Amino acid sequence: MDTILNFFDKILQPIFEITTTLIQPILDQLQVIGLSGSVVNFMLIAAILGISIYFTLYCGMFSLANAGFMAIGAYIGAILTTQHDASLGEALIWGMFAGGLIALIIGVPMLRLKNIYLAIATIGFGEVVRILIREFDQLMGNLRDDPTVGGIVRDILGLLVEDVDARRLRITYGPQGITRIPRETEVAHLVVFLLVLAYFLYRFHHSRMGRAMAAIRQDERVAASQGINVVYYKNVAFFIGAIIASAAGVFSAHTIGTIGPEDYDFGRAVDILAYAVLGGLGSWVGPIIGGLTLEAMPEILRELKEYTGLINGLILLLIIIYLPGGLTSLFRPSFWLSRGRFDTAQRVVTAGIVLVAICNVLPYRLEAGAQGRVLGYEVWGLLPAFISVGVAFFLVQRISPKPEGGRYSVLLAGVAAGVWLAFLILGLVGQIENVTTGYYLHLIGMALIVGGALISYPPEIEAASQRKPEVA
Amino acid sequence: MDFLIDFFNLNDVQWVPQIVNIIWNGSLYSLFALGYALIFSVLGVLNLAHSAIFMWGAYVGLWAVCGNTVFDGQCPAVDVPVWWAIPAAMIGGGIIAILVDRIAFYPLRQRNAPRLSQLISSIGIAIMMVAIAELVFGKERLSMPLDAIPRRNFDIPDGLSIENPLDIGRIGLGMYVAEFNILLTPVRLQIIVVSLILMIFLGFIVTQTRLGQGMRTVAFSERVSSLLGVHVDNIYMIAFFISGALAGAAGMLYTLNSNVFLPSTGSELTLKGLTVIVLGGLGSIRGAVLGGYLVAAIEVYMVAATDYGGLADAVVFFLFFLVLMFRPQGILGQPLPDRA
């Protein structure tokens, strides 16, 4: 084991060094817009988590179990590094091994379930994992002192902890969690891991297995009668997702330095799902972009911290309702070019949103970075954008499909423009004098949004990668 | 195997008070889960915003009895009888549930999107609703004044006489409560009574009325029911209203008992409600009621009869897991068509 690890260490070390040098300029740029240090790690870990759920979704399974696997990886890794002086590499290997093993054990019974039943069962799995981790010490302490099973339990515990006979068993440290985990995860580790994953995904899509999983997602029964072993591939997808999530768990534990069972609750499962939803499942780039964006957003928008919940919820809602293909569908030419898929107005609106979003964040942020302090008035620029985006979406999607929609849409677009103008004036009367470019761009973006709403005609509300409705 | 003997140790349990605990906890769980189950059975979606409606219902009820001071984060006095909060919470919850439907579910239904998208949008709107509650009512806990809610255990007040027929019930209850060491406050009795009334009422609606027939038809197939002349969208709206009203009632009763109003109230019930409806039978109204009492019984059993009270949740989830594996339709549920 040691020799193998040493061997890998010799190969990997230079790779990490080169990566570090190569990504340094990017990191410097990110720092300017307020993303630095661990935040970059968290973003990359989120991207890895996004990929982990992408695998199960790609195979047509809606699994929320990945927070549980993340917990398993994090705890196994942390126990090894804190109690057995293991290196990060060893922790990673064993963490992934443990997650994979458990995925194989529970996969066979669980993956017989479909759709919402699978989603519910995986939620249950995550909760069981979290509670068992929390109660592990106490439960094992009681079992250890039991005359019949005590011997075996002692042997097993001996693998995890040296002092099996301590008065209070200390393995997962109950609700307090494990502390003093060495912070060994570097950005380079994550970048290399992510690149390897990206290559893996690229090849995966063009492999026999990738095609089989896509077929299962689209029509499980037909896939089966094309000679595809559905049960096997579902388990494989679940297994791959689990080991990737476990790896993310190991990395995050060794970034934060301390973990507790409540870090892996249902909220985490929802976060992981949100990465995939935001980015879109049309391609493997989606979850990566989704993870990076969603994790970076609260940092970029720190001034809006009071509204984080509101914004997060709103984004999830808007994306799932109005952009089911996720952010990546914006990058797909078919989104902009194909006939009848997305109506012109919607495209114009989307372009406006992107422009408004960019010009709202970037100029201020760059200026803020240059001054070394954060400016408070970003609020003024961002909120009207969010409002106008909301109004415009509402206009295009809800009013125009109706025959009499034209009149209302003009009316409402006028209101939207008025509201937005009022805010613009309010903002200008405030402290904002020096940031002009942003506002010109902003104006153009707004014009596009309102214009899009005005020219909207009955659209086929059908997104690029939207699935066909299921048959009941 | 001391472990196992301990595990099923039932000798030291005080049965009467613990059964009362099961009944009132179970009533609350059932009431909460009923609305959850109703939406699942009619629309086939899991409305994870149900607990947010529950929380908003409680705040609406608080607003109804306290007045506008709640927006400043205070409730110094209760102007009207505190029980008025319950109908207010029900109406408020119902209206909010309809709004939730219009915002989060309706557009997806229109587009015939996969039902799993609706699960995600319900999560999104739940997050938003909690955030809005924080902005409107503040992040710090709110509570009604101490004397607003009758919170003493039932006892035999002075001035009651056995000669007065109206007092006999009260005396009997007080004696019973004292004799068996039962923790039974008016609020808890209220929870039990209101829940039972609402459950029976809902049962009546679903099985005996045209509306219930419509709901069952829609649950069976949206297409078929529109062919039969059922106004599907109206049915959805009514289902959401009823579900929200049940959530509002549950939220109000829950917070009347604890007198703590927080935007995070009910978040722990999202998953507990899920276990309830899964154990009872997804989409089955009777199942939700059974599941509520079952989960309460398991929790009480784990605490009262074993030394592993902390594992109560794990046991519930483990059972939940087993039920899904081997009887996905739950204990009372009918085998369902494969709905997403």
Added chain:
Amino acid sequence: MKQRFKIVVCLLLIATLVLPLSAMAQDGGDEEETPRMGFWEECADPANLSGEIPIGVVFGLTGSIAQYGEPQANGVRLAEQEINESGYLGEEATVTFVYEDGGSDRETSIAAFEKLINEGVVAIIGPTLSSQAFGADPLAADAGIPVMGVSNTAAGITTMTGDPELDQFIFRDSLPESGVIPGTVATAVEILGIEDVAILYGNDDDFTASGYEVFVDALEEAGVEILLEETFSRGDVDFSVQLTKIIEQDPDALVVSALIAEAVQIVTQARQAGYDGPIIGGNGFNSPALFTDAGEDANGVIVGAAWNVGNPNELSEAFVEKYTEAYGNPPDQFATQSYVGAWLMATAVRCADSADPADIRDALASIQDFPSPLGLFSFDEDRNPVHDPVVQIVDDGAFAVFDESYANYFD
């Protein structure tokens, strides 16, 4: 009208625009006659300081944690105002507290710490939770910036990295549970002659779980038998199952490790269920909500805490008055400790007469007998706080010093 307007605004998702406007600064009253905080005599007026000295503040200001984070931030705001208005740092200099949201998870507080460190703060106060501190504090230590927890009570906070060179930057002014509970237990046992107890604690929260462990150790130390241990989860509102079981065992006292939300429910329901003996609680019980929400049920609750609102101490009384005036409700322990923490940081800057983090650290470590609402405050060699905790009993709706006169209170 203002409230209605707020709702409308909120539903339109534009409440943001109102809040910055309404966040007006409070008027500072003249405070000639109130006793003064600070080392005015012990340290000379600073000569080298100038400009704004940035000190980071990381509290949980969003989500369910905000009910603790908001009072903490209020405490620091009050201190900031007093420090700057009194010219504590000299004519030229003011202290600027830079507030960042630490959220309720570790990641957010780590990000907040890194942001502050990048912005060049000279010291950091926070974060709110011990679990966050274990994640975030080492970052400050690595950067050589002193960090002070004002609500971290878990064991081992100030020695968390295991490296004395780094640990020396980590302080706290919040008495750990182990500094409060043993004294409380010993006093209660001595005065009331307690022989056996039942314990009820929250098992899914690091604060309540570590409090539970300290209680067990202290009870064993005092030779008290533990009849049974029961648990609950955060957010529970019904404890009747546990209480029914506990009361049946008839313990001499009920020991509870809980946060205030659950504590109120436990006290109320225990009384409803007919338990009228003593209830012994830790820091978590120490909140005005105990009276406002539990009323007369709270009588007989024995609380050991670093501070409480009835502290008979001039500085404390003055602080309670000012805080109540500014924010409309009396301070809790969190607000007080953060207020003292902000003053301690400013004192370190004044005494060091330097805005260099290393100098501030040294000055902080050498603070002894600082007069504060917490009493005379010092740091020990492990940078843990040293001051007398208060053991009090709720009597007739108010905290009273728990002494021999209560020996027959429960008879």
Added chain:
Amino acid sequence: MLSLKNVTRYFGGLTALNCVNLEASAGQVTGLIGPNGAGKTTLINNISGLDHPNSGQIIFNGHEVQRMAPHRITALGLARTYQNIRLFNEMTVLENVMIAQHFLGKSTLFHSLLQLPSHRKEERFIRQKSLDILEQFGLSHLQNELASNLSYGDQRRLEMARALAADPKMVLLDEPTAGMNAVETEQLGEKILDMKAAGIAVLVVEHDMALISQVCDIVYVLNFGEVLTVGTPDEIKRDPAVIEAYLGRDE
């Protein structure tokens, strides 16, 4: 090639198939007709493994398959089409055909990751073969279109191409002419005869008697889950029991 012995399948109280016996051999086209609800699709599903009989035996190519998972039956050389077209709509035409050769391939994800020569050879082989088949069905100019963008007739042809892509020994065609006009139906008949000539056993479920007459060697008539009669197309057409089943008893 295929032999069903006493196959019975019931759903709840409803008997969908009752003691069905059926033989289909290589180089022969077997027809299966019957009124709606006679159990034809249930029978096809049972043969292809998507559904399993309650009792009875299904022997395909010398193996008992009545309890086998569908993918294993496919591997034994069975392919099928569906009554309502079921293509992989998010895939291109070419990919749809490549999927059918899944079980022929051997390379795993690791072969693909390392780009081993065996993997590349296999991919090239599968791709070439798929292109050949598309060529045969006149679909090669559409190879990069999404399957969902094809016209109805093209989708039917693609489904047939997909079924043939895996070199099956037997093909089950479930109402292949549904929605086709007479000319298309005739062309389809030619294709079926080509298959027959290639030595493939074909089982075709059909309503269109013209096609049945054109291609079938033997026809089974199913009614209420039971085999009503067996014979050549001509015999069947004249059988009064069949006419009665279709048109109802003439009172």
